[in-house]
Amino acid sequence: MDAVFKALADEGRRTLLDRLFARNGQTLGELCEEMHMSRQAVAKHLGILEEANLVVVQWRGREKLHYLNPVPINEIAERWIGKYERNRLAALSALKQALEGDKK
């Protein structure tokens, strides 16, 4: 899971995921457009996303097609964020009380 969090920490990589979300199965060349950095830099980012299993790759001849894999994101939502979200109101309430308690 650490790899997933680390992969999501970079704005450029989140953009790449957004673009695959908008249109799945793009090649490296396509994904390079609009990212203003070199092809190799984009390839590195995609490698990190692959490593985190957020992107799955498919070769078609000389083209490398990239597919979004939503499973790890779902796992984060389920196992980690859900934990906080479920208790959101309780935690907010505790926080509010703590801060108000000080002013008294």
Added chain:
Amino acid sequence: MDAVFKALADEGRRTLLDRLFARNGQTLGELCEEMHMSRQAVAKHLGILEEANLVVVQWRGREKLHYLNPVPINEIAERWIGKYERNRLAALSALKQALEGDKK
């Protein structure tokens, strides 16, 4: 939002959030226990969590009490993860088809 993702990228910081989730309002000293790094390192991590607004601080005399703020995590879940999660099955299906399509 970038600050939140970056803050969540470190295992130690996630542990700190977990510990505040388990017991809210701990002091820096308390949070240092079990983390095997120096007090200053923990303080830096907490600073990053504060910066990302994931932790809110309350002074009580010479003690600094730390409170978990669940709002930014909730925002991630709502605005970003939710986007992928909602289409989880559709994306999985597309992925599967793409991979199977190759084998034919």
Added chain:
DNA sequence: TTGACATGCAACCAAATGGTTGCATATTAG
């Protein structure tokens, strides 16, 4: 076959990150 195209690999570099240590400051206890 040959050239163009899509991608990979590796060396290199600057900046950010995560950690340390030493010392300073503020508050509480005796």
Added chain:
DNA sequence: CTAATATGCAACCATTTGGTTGCATGTCAA
């Protein structure tokens, strides 16, 4: 007042990160 306690600030360091460039490899099209 003085000690001890709780924390802050700043310099410093090694490693990681995000980017570059140059060149190599594999595939398609003419």
